[in-house]
Amino acid sequence: MSEQSLLRLSIVVTAALAAFGIIVGLWSGSFAIVFDGFYSLTDAFMTLLALLVSKLIVTSAQPTAKGKLIDRFSVGFWHLEPMVLGLNGTLLMGAAIYAFISAVESLMSGGRPIDFGPAVIFTVVTVTVSLVMWLFCRRANRKLNSNFVALDTQAWLMTAALTSALLVAFGLGHAIEGTQYAWATPYIDPGALAIICLIIAPVPLAHVRQAVADILLVTPVELKNHVDAVAEAIVERHGFLSYRAYVARVGRGKQIELFFIAPSEWPARHLSEWDAIRDEIGDAIGDEGPDRWLTIVFTSDPEWAD
Template identity: 55%
Template structure:
């Protein structure tokens, strides 16, 4: 019996992302194909949007593999480990920020095209084919979003969380398209048929206006991680732990430096000991470090904790 995880293992972060990429590629192909058949630019945009999303999910999967391989010391070449001796966590916010920026760029481009089409008198399309595509895609998006959200309750991955948000956004886009296409189909042969050429670009413009602001929080968080902005909640927790440790062991002071880079927490603690403090063995100092590590919490491959004891304040500042 092999212990090797299945390629589409939904209990593993990488398996979830592989599943997402596979389904996204299928939906992207359907979107581009149905968009060309029906003459709908909004469906074609949906397909291109999915294609961009799939390419970024693939990049996310590569980064996850690097982070995981480094953490478990498996499957990573010695040369690569020597070149990136502090790990690959810094790649995660870069990929998340790039992903969100590309999605905003694609949506902004589609918005410009939608407005241009409206000004030119709209676009005729085959509503029957468009409705078939919208129904298939809506079912797929809702199913994948539900499955990934359920899996991420245990995995707790930022990549998967963003991917779930992407599927929810895609489901919202497709639902709006389906409603618009049904309205367009219903007005055929009526006095309102003159509106049908405007339905496709109008709904595309509306969808773009709604989804363009959504990735902005992701970009903001990614920039905070890239620029090593100190998380307030984590800093407060470290300060409480360090102050309690100083009071318990009769130390002079401490200095704490905290940052969050993607899934990694980087923590440096410097404790200033009195000059008259009794000498301790290496084992005793290590026991104090273990005490600090247990109090800080979050022990695991994504925590980078450095604890230094010194009698010279200059080493801590």
């Protein structure tokens, strides 16, 4: 299954669960279930946005790609990927923080009575679907290696964990109804929501941090070391004076610019000879494909490289 097909499936399933959750939450009076549905709805919207960006990236990478949009973004759409990932993680963290504040407010005002019967049914269905989607997306992404699918897979695991905690809380609430501990039932819904929000709020932080690093063009250390090793070997093998390497990762795209400083007294060479060196460098760097932007320049003037 392709990245886009997997994201489409995730959108449909997420939207269905979100609608189911909001309806059951309003019916049972559970704000925790309403939040679960809203959280899923937000995730579905961001997955739709990720699908659009993924389609743009794949389309623009085709050699035959044409159109006004392609002409306006001639260097590709990689820069949109970290923007979407960062926005997705920020919205999910913001939703969790808002829900936590609301839960604390509800606890301080005496809690919220709910109908535990529909709530338990909802949590059982949601946990089952979420775990199935998590396993399916995780397995599919072993071949795709997509950041979008990875974030979506993590979201399914978060949904399963969140709803599992709600299932335990609602099951406990249903068990103590009519007993001497019935006074605690109004506090179960906001209490469970507050605990869950504290757990899930920091989860998207790693994706947000990586997205910000990509947006700011922070040089990946591992990639830079690899490019430096290749460039140093080329300098030694072909007799260049030095080199300059500029490396960045933007979403799935790797942008590499290499400048090799040649002695000014070197005799002229055929273009095919320079191209052969470029092929040698490209093969040594690896990962050739539509997501690698590699520029190799040979010059005798260091100012062109600095």
